Amino acid sequence: MHTLLLALIALAFVLIVVEDMIHLNKAKSTLFLGTLVWILAFVFPEHDVEQIKEGLNENLLEIATLWLFLMAAMTFVAYLNEKGLITQLVYRLLPSQIKLRTLMILVAMLGLLFSSLADNITASLIMLSLLSTLKLEPKQTLKFAALIVFSVNSGGVSLITGDVTTLMIFLADKVTITNLFLLIAPAVFGVLLLAVFLMGGINEEVTLPKFNRPIAFGDKLIALLFLLTITGTLFMSVAFSVPPVLTFLFGLSVMFLTHRVLYRSETKPNVLDYVREVEFDTLLFFLGVLLLVGMLKELSVLDFLPQLYEVMPVYVANYVVGILSALVDNVPLTAAILKSGIEMDAANWLGFTYAVGVGGSLLIIGSAAGVIALSKLSELSFVSYLRFFHWLLLAYTAGYVGVLAIAKLAT
Template sequence: MTVLLLILVALGFLSIVVEDVVHIDKAKTTLFFGSLVWVLFFIAPPSHLTHEALMEQLNDQLLDIATLWLFLMAAMTFVAYLSGKGIIDGIVNRLMPSRMSERKLMIMTGLFAFLFSSMADNITATLVCIAVLMNLRLPAKKLLRYVVLVVFSVNAGGTALITGDVTTLMIFLADKVEIVDLLVLSLPAFVAVMSLAFMLSLGLKGDLELEKRDITFGHGDKAVAALFFMTILTTIGANVAFGIPPVLTFLFGLSLMFMVVQFMNKDEPVLDYIRKIEFDTLLFFLGVLLLVGMLKELGILAYFPKLYDIMPTLAANYVVGMVSALFDNVPLTAALLKSGIEMTLPQWLTLTYSVGVGGSLLIIGSAAGVVAMSKVEELTFASYLRYAGYLFVAYTVGFFGVLAIGVML
């Protein structure tokens, strides 16, 4: 049964890769394989697991999925409202110059995504960045380059903050690094982003012409935009000060948005914006997380600490980062911490960087990538894979930059 489940999980991930060939939406195939493996897991469980233990494992998995679903729903509703009202388009129109080179836009995109993801979570940063890029109406081939940069940048942006990446928080709570040590990760992570921006900008020679329009917003729309920004800041502050889960803060912010629109734009059917959410994105997340959860239950991640028995520590850290593009980096990091591996400060810093940024190497390796793939039709597993060389170079540049700074510390 274990072999069968692993084959089905592999087929589930393979269905994402061959979506363009079989022409079956990845949300359908991942949900099919993700639910099937859990059904079979209940029919023929490992002999040492009771029904109560199975239910506990499934409930833990569903809790993680529900938390992510609700957070995505809240963030996507905010973005759908702001996009529908033309607020994002209007802000871009006011802030961007009337003429800009495509190469300059690439640098600005990487910088904005990196900084915004340092304040917000990866999903929100990705949604906003993609909304901005879509409003620029770039050709499909050029748009892909900018979206690839966004995925890498938002993952790199939160690596140095305990509020920006769960794996960073886990390593910090395990007393492997200090906050001051983590903050220096921002520099090599930013260098990695700029390296990728430079490589992706090669061959871009055109200029963008932005038609300046005088766009006016109602008081209610301005209030919602301000509320969205305040919700992001409050999410970070409440989590640090009181340990409030981000999903709870964002749901509260969403409820405030409903109330603001109700009293300031009384005729606005605000609940309709929930219906504008791309639910195939949520179903895709559900299927992927069910597949990853099954890998966790089968104990596959427990084998990765053995890498450190056969490889030098730094090489193993580098490889673990690439592995995190296939496996959820949270249980992967947990398995490494529980194994009792001994490392120096520079080595722990390289691991923090690699598990935080390594998921960018494949489009399915991070929440940012999955969101981007669901929002941009032209972005598929295969189209993202074309930039694998650039991504590996940028990832490697950041890795050795972290190592150099760690040695100086």
């Protein structure tokens, strides 16, 4: 049964890869196989059923947290997109004529900044919404998508609310907030390096649309609520350890109430309608993938990780674990290392933080940002993203080396 479950999990990831060839929606295949492996684990248990139930409940709690956070963020973004607020804000800051190379740098820095201030899920939604309005050629869209995924993952490593794994490492007292600031420069360097790599063959200019329509006071207020929700999530998490999902859902509820007060006329659409605009394919795909990853954890596939640190230097093992996070969710990977009792100095813990935060960018299914991009961009597939693997690997390596160099000097 152990072998069968592993085979079904492998099949699920293969079906994601060949989605374009077999025309089977990845949300359907992953949800089917993700639920099937758990049902089989209960019907043909290899150990105590209560232990399996406990593992499933733990997995479902992680999924529910991510689902609810993603739903809340996507609802905000769906509203702001429909009103054109995000695109208006960005395009008003940009010139009407801009070279695509320059635009690449700006998009990369915006993605990194948004994910540092908010989180990589919200940043991904915002940046992908911006990308969809650019109406670029498919080849260029793919390059921008790869850059966005890498940049939002890179931006999330320097703040404890930017990435779940960063928060886990911080709460385990392996790094301090001051230490994490050392990751900013290497993260920026890696992102800029990737942008330079992807600029090859891009010379043309693009004309950006201009949005001059007035923005209603109510929409401005809801945009402000979105910003306050993000900053409130940061503050409440750091000051009072309030789970980010709770603060974000509270912000969403305030948005609903505010909209109702502002637009009492029945001719205005119900703001709850924007929840229906959330692309549930994305959420179902997440559900299936996380069920599969949870089963990998249940099958103790990750137990071999601490052995890497016995056969290779710590800094090499951390680098390899970062690459593995492109195949397996970085949260269980990080948990496995933290629970193993492995001893590292501050510099190597920072290297580990960067590796598990950014390494998932190497494959499109290796991070939340990648999964969101995969579900939202029709031009993007596992194979098309794989074309940039060598550039992504070089940028990841450069950033990792930069982290170790700076951390060794500063710690």
